[in-house]
Each structure stands twice: as C-alpha cells, then as structure tokens.
Amino acid sequence: MEERFQCCALTLASSEHPKTKEEEMDKNMTMLGRRSFLAGMGIAGIGTLAACAPKASDNPSVDELADTGAETVSAASGPKEVTAETVRIIPTGEQMSxxxxxxxxxxxxxxxxxxxxxxxxxxxxxxxxxxxxxxxxxxxxxxxxxxxxxxxxxxxxxxxxxxxxxxxxxxxxxxxxxxxxxxxxxxxxxxxxxxxxxxxxxxxxxxxxxxxxxxxxxxxxxxxxxxxxxxxxxxxxxxxxxxxxxxxxxxxxxLFNAQSCFYNAIPCSREVVGDSSIALPYDDWEAIVSKFEKIAVSPCQCRLSHKATNEEDPGDHPLETCLTLGEEAEFYIENGIGREITQQEALEILQRSVEAGLVIQVANSEKTEVICSCHGDCCDILGAYVAMAQNPKKDPSNVNVFEHVSHYELRHNEDTCIKCGSCEKRCPLFAITMNDEGFPEVNGTCVRCGQCGTVCPVGARTLHLRDKILQLPESLLDDYNMKAKYRFDHFMIR
Incomplete structure (x- = not known):
C-alpha cells in the first residue's frame, strides 16, 4: 500500500502594508475597540493579546483556515527531510540600526x-x-x-x-x-x-x-x-x-502583525520528532536546561493572574511551571519572584508538564531565557489561538506572525493511523477534529507542540524540521529591539 502523509504547517506570506503612516493608522482604526476585543476574547492578560493568531495572508475564514494546513504526498516522492545543516534561516529583514x-x-x-x-x-x-x-x-x-x-x-x-x-x-x-x-x-x-x-x-x-x-x-x-x-x-x-x-x-x-511571535512552541518530546533527534539546540528543552547552572521556577503568570481575579483554572493545571534560566533566573531569584532549583528539578517539572498535556514554549531568542508550560484552556497566549479559531468574528486580517510559531511541521501517516481519536482528545489547543473518514484533521491553530504524537499508539504523528525558519534574536533585549524596528518600519507606532 502506498504510504500517505498529511503535512500540517501553515505557510503564511507577510502581509502587505499601506504605503503611508496615515493609511496604516486608518486601517488600524477599523479594528475592534479595546474593551470589545478583550470581552470577545473572554481571556485577559498580555498573552491573550500578544498571541499569534492563525490566519493566512489571503484572509480565508476560520472554516477555510481549517483546511490550509494539510497536504497529502506519497512516500515515494517523499517529504524531504531537513537538517540543521540544510534548513534555511530567514533574516528578519530589518536593516534599521x-x-x-x-x-x-x-x-x-x-x-x-x-x-x-x-x-x-x-x-x-x-x-x-x-x-x-x-x-x-x-x-x-x-x-x-x-x-x-x-x-x-x-x-x-x-x-x-x-x-x-x-x-x-x-x-x-x-x-x-x-x-x-x-x-x-x-x-x-x-x-x-x-x-x-x-x-x-x-x-x-x-x-x-x-x-x-x-x-x-x-x-x-x-x-x-x-x-x-x-x-x-x-x-x-x-x-x-x-x-x-x-x-x-x-x-x-x-501583535498579530509583528512578524515574530511572543513565544515559540517546541517539541514536547524527542520521541515525537521524526528522526528521533531535535536538530536545533534551542528547540530541545533537555538541551536548553543542561546549558544553565542557574535556574528558577515561578508561578505561571497566566494562571496566577486568573486566580487573582477569581477565574477558575478549567484544567486544574500545576501552577509552578514557569522556568527562567541564566541571568534571567538570577534576576527572578534576587527579586523574590522565583525560587532556585537544580537542573534535575527543572527537567522533572518539564516532564510533568509534558505528561499533563501542556505545550512547551520558549522565549523568542537563542539564549532561551524563559521556558513556559501552558494549555489552551488557561494560557493567555494559547487561549488567543483557540479563541481566534472558534469565533470567526475575532478572526484578524493581515496576520503574518503565526508562520513562525514553530520550527516544525506535523506529519500524519494515514496508512498507519488506526483512527482511534487519541490525538483529538490530547490536543491542548483543541485543534484536531475527526473527519468523515475517521482521520484526524487540524485547523490553523496547531502550534506543532507534538502532544498528539505522545498518545498515538502507532506513531502516526511526527514532527519534522521545516525547510525555512525565521532568524532568532540573541536575547530578549534583542527581541524587544527587533520587534520595535519592525513595528516602526511598518508604521504601527505613533
């Protein structure tokens, strides 16, 4: 039988931008008002707003978006495997000093x-x-x-x-x-x-x-x-x-048009990566933790802020899951907003997060100062993806950031799949539904975290390095500057 795959990874072109600042500001003013947007999202906090909403550059509806991430190819022609040596690094394109x-x-x-x-x-x-x-x-x-x-x-x-x-x-x-x-x-x-x-x-x-x-x-x-x-x-x-x-x-x-995401999702486990190895060191949470002697853990800001305003955690997820590393950890410890832990404790926290079905996200930098573990039912960032997919009225236009939410694509082997539905139940972004043939389909909110692969009994769902990824800034400070350059250059700040 010919082996067939579904390759699930959005490819989004950068949005066209008005040529003048005035045109851009006129366009901005057509967006929802602040209060109505927050109320419509039903989720509070920076993550809700800072999320990279799933929307292709041709502006399909949410229903159309659900089909844009899948492609069927034969194993004979093969999905070409990409390695750390062959991946194409895309410069941010910002020449501003x-x-x-x-x-x-x-x-x-x-x-x-x-x-x-x-x-x-x-x-x-x-x-x-x-x-x-x-x-x-x-x-x-x-x-x-x-x-x-x-x-x-x-x-x-x-x-x-x-x-x-x-x-x-x-x-x-x-x-x-x-x-x-x-x-x-x-x-x-x-x-x-x-x-x-x-x-x-x-x-x-x-x-x-x-x-x-x-x-x-x-x-x-x-x-x-x-x-x-x-x-x-x-x-x-x-x-x-x-x-x-x-x-x-x-x-x-x-936030939806800043080119680079707030946080990037990384594979939750080496076991769900197609060639059993994670090609990029800043995509491997075990390798990241092993680089740092100074590590701190603190409460998840999303869940803690919801608790402070009497919002229940629908998933009853662990609270102390946010990891900071290196200089960032030193700051957290000295300021009393995090407690120092060992590498082994950090690895155990992350493993528990994976077992709890959480998405592992990291700061948008090569230093990887922050590792976040969260879920679409409580995370301000991931929750925004879920809200955007489930409510067409909140589907933003001209989104250009979601392409870079992960360095991986998700492949589904239909010939191996037994149509058990385990992946649908596991998905932390509720992005999977079973189609009329009984196969799982993903909508545009899939962040390629790999959680679906951890519960697939036949290994039908695997992550593979994409052929091109956005160049990462070195540090969080560099990320501040990179995003600001893009926003100034595209007339978003006034």
Missing part, C-alpha cells in the same frame, strides 16, 4: 508634549504620557491609541520622579550606572541608587553576571508584567486589572 531605532523612540517621546485629560476631567501628567510612549516603543508595545485607562498601570508602578528618571536612561542596550549618569547628567551615585531601586521593583532588568551591575529598560512583556507577579494577588487583583485595561485599541493589529 539601533541608533536609528533610538532616534525614532526619542522622536516618539518628544512628540508627546501635552498632558492627557480624561472624560471626567482628571489630568494625567505629561511625564506619564511620555513614559507610556517609551514602553510602546519596546517589543510588542502597548498600542498607540490612548484612552482613559491607558495610563493606570504606569501610574500605579511609577512616581512622576521615577518616570522622569526612566526617560533619561540609555535605550535598547545594557548600561551601567556610570553610562546612565553620562547620558542624564545626574550623579553616578544617584543613578546607581535609581537603577537598584527600579530593578528591585521589577521595572528595570539587572544583571550582575560579570561582577558589575548592568541594566536595561523593559518591554511590557516579557518584562514589567512578569517581573511584578508578586503584585497580582494584592487588593483583589488591582494590578492585574490595571494591566489588562492599559492596551490601546490598535494592539490587536500590532
């Missing part, structure tokens, strides 16, 4: 010359308007469209003096207190004290790895939101609500 990026950031900040007056007459001081603009210029940003709740989070976390000091710091780089002093004109002693205070409060990243304290400014996520997880349960989730309400109405367009 850091100096040019910082000029755009500064111009954005300088353009905010007035206070913001709310509908009830409350005045937000201009320094907060500028500070929010700065955060919008990092990573996926906050959304550029302002509204009365847009400043609640920054005003909760920063005093006006903090905000002014933050605006005077070097942008987009690691810096010392002396370098901060040189840029700002403040004394080195004052700058050192400010940096230590702000970093201890989770508002500035800090590294002491080479014996000298260095710092960098943060994006909203992964950054300020995660570093303040100890505040989630204070005052009935006050901070969580301020955070959730801070986004602009254009955030959906920004």
């Amino acid at each position: 850091l100096e040019e990026l910082n000029e755009k950031r500064q111009a954005l900040i300088d353009s905010k010359t007035e206070d913001y007056t709310m509908a009830d007459g409350t005045v937000v001081p201009n320094v907060y308007v500028k500070l929010r603009a700065l955060f919008d210029g990092y990573g996926n940003g906050l959304g550029s469209v302002l509204h009365d709740a847009a400043f609640g989070e920054v005003m909760h976390l920063f005093t006006p003096e903090d905000a002014q000091a933050y605006l005077e710091m070097p942008m987009g780089v690691m810096f010392t207190a002396d370098q901060y002093a040189e840029k700002s004109g403040r004394s080195a002693e004052e700058c050192a004290a400010l940096c230590e205070d702000l970093s201890a409060r989770g508002l500035l990243f800090r590294s002491r790895s080479d014996g000298e304290a260095k710092y960098h400014q943060l994006a909203e996520a992964h950054g300020i939101w995660e570093y303040n997880l100890n505040k989630y349960e204070e005052n009935q989730g006050e901070y969580v609500n301020l955070h959730n309400n801070a986004y602009g109405a254009d955030i959906r367009f920004q």
Whole structure:
C-alpha cells in the first residue's frame, strides 16, 4: 500500500502594508475597540493579546483556515527531510540600526508634549504620557491609541520622579550606572541608587553576571508584567486589572502583525520528532536546561493572574511551571519572584508538564531565557489561538506572525493511523477534529507542540524540521529591539 502523509504547517506570506503612516493608522482604526476585543476574547492578560493568531495572508475564514494546513504526498516522492545543516534561516529583514531605532523612540517621546485629560476631567501628567510612549516603543508595545485607562498601570508602578528618571536612561542596550549618569547628567551615585531601586521593583532588568551591575529598560512583556507577579494577588487583583485595561485599541493589529511571535512552541518530546533527534539546540528543552547552572521556577503568570481575579483554572493545571534560566533566573531569584532549583528539578517539572498535556514554549531568542508550560484552556497566549479559531468574528486580517510559531511541521501517516481519536482528545489547543473518514484533521491553530504524537499508539504523528525558519534574536533585549524596528518600519507606532 502506498504510504500517505498529511503535512500540517501553515505557510503564511507577510502581509502587505499601506504605503503611508496615515493609511496604516486608518486601517488600524477599523479594528475592534479595546474593551470589545478583550470581552470577545473572554481571556485577559498580555498573552491573550500578544498571541499569534492563525490566519493566512489571503484572509480565508476560520472554516477555510481549517483546511490550509494539510497536504497529502506519497512516500515515494517523499517529504524531504531537513537538517540543521540544510534548513534555511530567514533574516528578519530589518536593516534599521539601533541608533536609528533610538532616534525614532526619542522622536516618539518628544512628540508627546501635552498632558492627557480624561472624560471626567482628571489630568494625567505629561511625564506619564511620555513614559507610556517609551514602553510602546519596546517589543510588542502597548498600542498607540490612548484612552482613559491607558495610563493606570504606569501610574500605579511609577512616581512622576521615577518616570522622569526612566526617560533619561540609555535605550535598547545594557548600561551601567556610570553610562546612565553620562547620558542624564545626574550623579553616578544617584543613578546607581535609581537603577537598584527600579530593578528591585521589577521595572528595570539587572544583571550582575560579570561582577558589575548592568541594566536595561523593559518591554511590557516579557518584562514589567512578569517581573511584578508578586503584585497580582494584592487588593483583589488591582494590578492585574490595571494591566489588562492599559492596551490601546490598535494592539490587536500590532501583535498579530509583528512578524515574530511572543513565544515559540517546541517539541514536547524527542520521541515525537521524526528522526528521533531535535536538530536545533534551542528547540530541545533537555538541551536548553543542561546549558544553565542557574535556574528558577515561578508561578505561571497566566494562571496566577486568573486566580487573582477569581477565574477558575478549567484544567486544574500545576501552577509552578514557569522556568527562567541564566541571568534571567538570577534576576527572578534576587527579586523574590522565583525560587532556585537544580537542573534535575527543572527537567522533572518539564516532564510533568509534558505528561499533563501542556505545550512547551520558549522565549523568542537563542539564549532561551524563559521556558513556559501552558494549555489552551488557561494560557493567555494559547487561549488567543483557540479563541481566534472558534469565533470567526475575532478572526484578524493581515496576520503574518503565526508562520513562525514553530520550527516544525506535523506529519500524519494515514496508512498507519488506526483512527482511534487519541490525538483529538490530547490536543491542548483543541485543534484536531475527526473527519468523515475517521482521520484526524487540524485547523490553523496547531502550534506543532507534538502532544498528539505522545498518545498515538502507532506513531502516526511526527514532527519534522521545516525547510525555512525565521532568524532568532540573541536575547530578549534583542527581541524587544527587533520587534520595535519592525513595528516602526511598518508604521504601527505613533
């Protein structure tokens, strides 16, 4: 019998963008309003918004999208195997230098010359308007469209003096207190004290790895939101609500069209990879953990924030699953938002996550500072994929990020498949349905995590390296800058 495969991996072209900033902003304004979008998604938090929604560049409906990931080929012609040596690395295409990026950031900040007056007459001081603009210029940003709740989070976390000091710091780089002093004109002693205070409060990243304290400014996520997880349960989730309400109405367009994803899904197990080896070191959680001596575990920010606002975890998943590594782990441990664990403990946590049916996701960087374990029924990121697939009204246009959510494609061998339905029950994104012939089909939300392969009794579902993948930035800070360059270059920030 001729062996047949279904190859499940979306191939999405980058969206066309309007030629002018005005055209882009007009387009953004046609998107759902902030509150109606959040309410429609039914999920709160940055992950909900930051998710890479599954949508092909030709803008099919969700029903059409369910069929775009499958292709049947014969084993004779063969799906060509790709290796680490033959995979094509796609450059991000952003030629903007850091100096040019910082000029755009500064111009954005300088353009905010007035206070913001709310509908009830409350005045937000201009320094907060500028500070929010700065955060919008990092990573996926906050959304550029302002509204009365847009400043609640920054005003909760920063005093006006903090905000002014933050605006005077070097942008987009690691810096010392002396370098901060040189840029700002403040004394080195004052700058050192400010940096230590702000970093201890989770508002500035800090590294002491080479014996000298260095710092960098943060994006909203992964950054300020995660570093303040100890505040989630204070005052009935006050901070969580301020955070959730801070986004602009254009955030959906920004996040779904940033080219690169917030987190990348990696194979949950070596056993589900077709050639029994994971080709890329940053796709192998066992190899990632083995590189680091300093590791921390902390509560899942998604599940903890939901708990803080009295939302039940429908899957009763373990809470302490978020791993940070290297310098990131040192920061978590020193700030009291994570506890130090051994490599063996980290491996055991990840193995338990796999056995619990969770998706393993990693930070969008070669350093892999973060490993996340979550599920589509509770994760803000994965839950957004599920919501987009299940509700056509929330199906975004011009999405270009979902192609790069994984470096792998999922292949299904129909000749081996016994049509048992185990994969459908296991899928953490509810992306699998059994067709009229009894075979499993996946919709566009499949992130190629491999969980379906772990329960297939005949090994009919395997992951294989894609022939081209997006180049990863070196670190989270580089990811902040890469995403900001793309968003500035495509007229998303104003």
